[in-house]
Amino acid sequence: MTYRAGWIHYTNVAPILDSLVLPDGVTAITGVPTQMNAALMSGEVDIANISAVEFIRNAHMLEALPDFSVAVLGPVYSVNLFHTRPLKELRRIALTAQSAMSVALLEVLLRERGLCPKLERAEGEAEDLLAAGYDGVLRIGDSALREWYQVVGPLGDTQTMTTLPSTGRGITVTDLACEWFDLTGHPFTFAVWAYRKDNPPPPELVQAMREARRDGLGHLAQVAQRHAGALGLPPRVVQHYLWNFRYHLEAPDRLGLRQFASKAVPGHAPLCFGKRPG
Ligand SMILES: C=C(O[C@@H]1C=C(C(=O)O)C=C[C@H]1O)C(=O)O
Known part of the structure; x- marks a missing residue:
């Protein structure tokens, strides 16, 4: 059976998506955040990087990957x-x-x-x-x-x-x-990678995403160079923009996420994350 992914295609996800090789049996569509939020909730896709608030609002049915985020501490620029x-x-x-x-x-x-x-x-x-x-x-x-x-x-x-x-x-x-x-004084987590609790991604997909992120972050200058032309921005601006993100949903990012959740969606269900690797 096919597992369907939905990716927000903004440049800030390029360090993860550019090198991603989808395993056999996984397909992907792309769109803007509200489209990916809707695609996940309607069942059109099985996993998507979605607006963190959509994850919080639907915390009773969704789980997020434990180590993927689009977060920043301080400015985001976009x-x-x-x-x-x-x-x-x-x-x-x-x-x-x-x-x-x-x-x-x-x-x-x-x-x-x-x-x-x-x-x-x-x-x-x-x-x-x-x-x-x-x-x-x-x-x-x-x-x-x-x-x-x-x-x-x-x-x-x-x-x-x-x-x-x-x-x-x-x-x-x-x-x-x-x-x-x-x-x-906390980071702000804009996006998490979420899926229905009863439909987690195949481990090979998550493994491929981790490898792609390692490759992208290890070659950030090239990633920036590749996207600078389409953005119409100097490569060094794009490189700064990208290295400023926190892509690993670490403890401070979760803290920021929880704090935002309590302010924006009081009474939300507990936030669930998959098991951390290793
Ligand atoms: C930082 C950004 O984060 C994005 C903003 C989102 C939103 O506003 O709903 C959703 C996903 C994020 O990847 C951005 O794209 O500028």
Whole structure:
């Protein structure tokens, strides 16, 4: 019988996916986070890297791989609120339909600050939406990374990603993972690899994923080089973007995940993870 995988195809998963050789009997489709969330929940796929909030909301029926995550401690660069007035003055924010996690994170962060702007779905470039009357725009993934760099770049020879300003062209970019770190001091876990409790992945698939990740992280400069052209970004920016991720769902990432879960989905079922290897 075939085991079906669903992969979010953003560049931040390239260090795992680029070298992945699917074992016999495993097929894969790709899409944006909300598509993969829906594909897992409808049974169209058997395993997917999904928005961590979807995993939390469905914790009664899902389990996650014990050692895979898309997490960061501090900035992420690709989960961005673009805004033209101070956060506490925002009245109307455009959300992307691609994301569940960043929307849930934004809701938590706004609530912590006692803010309640109107949140609406609207697609398009952040700058266009700001020009069209939104005073905040939430974007994720490759397009958010690209738009972040358009606003705060370019990166000079002596600059690092961390010395770039967070404003440009009249726009401020608030990195939501940084906001989470300021609030909690913990990593933020955006995605986990989840499956139904009664339908775990074949061990050969997980083994192949671990090997692919080892290869990808060991050749990060090449991975960055491969994706820089399509992103329209300098390879060193893409390389920094990638080495900044935490891909192993370690104890601090689980701590951040649990803390987020208690704030975003109070009363959720216990979070279940498969057995750690070794
Ligand atoms: C950091 C990111 O994480 C992604 C964001 C997600 C979401 O917002 O629902 C889901 C999966 C993550 O891989 C990103 O793509 O920018």
